[in-house]
């Protein structure tokens with residue numbers, strides 16, 4: 148920004164620095180396109196040999212003997228020595244850059260909000276109290292005020308992504324640290340973080356600040372460290388209570404209709420692209436949060452502002468559309484016959500009606516008399532373990548017990564073992580040899596992420612982790628026992644090839660692959 152608004156000041160600063168240090172010339176390293184002609188003309192006026200290089204980073208290792216100065220320092224140096232009133236050029240949000248006296252209070256130029264993001268560092272509103280532009284010492288001069296709807300976790304995640312793209316990746320701490328911190332903050336914003344993740348982020352961030360080779364690396368952990376410091380309570384709420392106070396982290400946000408405000412206009416029902424709003428004219432709309440993608444398209448449609456976003460627990464709500472209070476009785480009938488949207492999953496499980504049987508008079512049961520049950524022992528079997536039901540879990544448990552030298556008896560009431568596996572064609576496997584041979588490099592972490600997103604984080608992630616991490620071993624275990632697989636296929640078009648299809652003994656691939664005949 149300074150190069151565009153004050154090129155003469157920058158060149159004058161370079162000349163002064165060259166005179167003070169005895170340098171024979173100067174090199175100006177810029178990230179963006181600059182007006183080279185103007186800069187070189189200014190350099191010619193003050194007799195300064197000037198080289199202009201366009202690059203994203205300055206490699207400090209290559210400039211050990213040079214004096215490195217940033218543009219702000221150069222312009223300030225020139226202003227001081229030429230007697231000009233030193234001022235600082237800053238852009239607040241998207242506003243045009245403006246020069247302010249260095250002792251301007253930040254609270255005088257920033258809108259009221261929850262804080263500030265400047266040069267990848269977060270400041271809370273409390274930290275900004277009494278702080279001046281000079282003490283902020285912003286190198287870029289770009290101040291991004293934070294409104295109440297801004298979430299520090301979400302913003303820090305985006306900052307990390309930007310820094311990750313800028314990192315050249317040569318230093319391990321910068322490269323790996325940025326990756327790890329981005330992953331941790333991604334988990335936090337998705338509500339998947341564990342208690343120790345914030346401590347881990349702090350440890351990684353501190354290590355990065357002292358172990359990287361250039362200023363980018365040294366400051367790369369700033370978004371995370373400063374967000375955890377300036378907005379500690381808000382960041383911790385994401386991890387401990389899975390709450391995003393700003394409602395910006397979509398995975399932690401729910402949409403609901405406030406029954407007190409809804410007038411039953413029904414506009415939101417047709418506006419929802421996921422068809423997850425039930426309702427109709429005269430009915431209080433109800434959002435199915437399982438299918439809701441949090442796109443927010445229903446919000447502007449509701450003139451009553453009855454659709455709310457919340458993080459954490461929503462208030463008690465009707466489970467299906469109910470007539471709006473005071474609505475015509477027709478709405479009641481409609482509520483009972485209102486069709487569900489086409490894509491809606493029906494969750495009503497009707498019990499079969501009991502047959503009407505004429506009451507038969509039975510003699511009164513004897514009171515307080517012990518029941519005698521006749522037991523006909525047909526066979527006695529000595530065993531270590533009894534497993535009730537020979538489905539996939541029961542059979543696997545029996546084999547595992549057998550591998551440990553224990554004797555097992557499985558009790559199965561149906562005529563065939565296999566249970567639910569009798570209906571399937573093969574189990575799930577991730578990162579198996581079969582997949583690797585087919586150049587399928589789907590990793591367990593990616594699969595877990597896909598599964599959690601697909602299930603809207605409503606399943607027990609610990610169980611999913613255990614299942615997915617163990618799946619490759621399980622496939623190998625089955626192969627060691629002689630099970631052959633025809634390959635790993637997709638369950639449906641958009642899925643990944645994780646379905647390990649069993650090649651049955653009769654060679655016919657299809658359902659009921661586990662049936663033992």
Ligand code: SF4
Nearest residue numbers: 316317318321361364
């Ligand atoms: S700290 Fe990062 S950006 Fe700087 S040289 Fe090392 S890897 Fe590259």
Ligand code: SF4
Nearest residue numbers: 409410412413415449
């Ligand atoms: S939530 Fe809003 S748009 Fe939807 S039915 Fe109620 S008042 Fe109408």
Ligand code: SF4
Nearest residue numbers: 419439440442443445
């Ligand atoms: S946020 Fe989007 S998907 Fe969810 S109810 Fe509103 S319109 Fe439907």
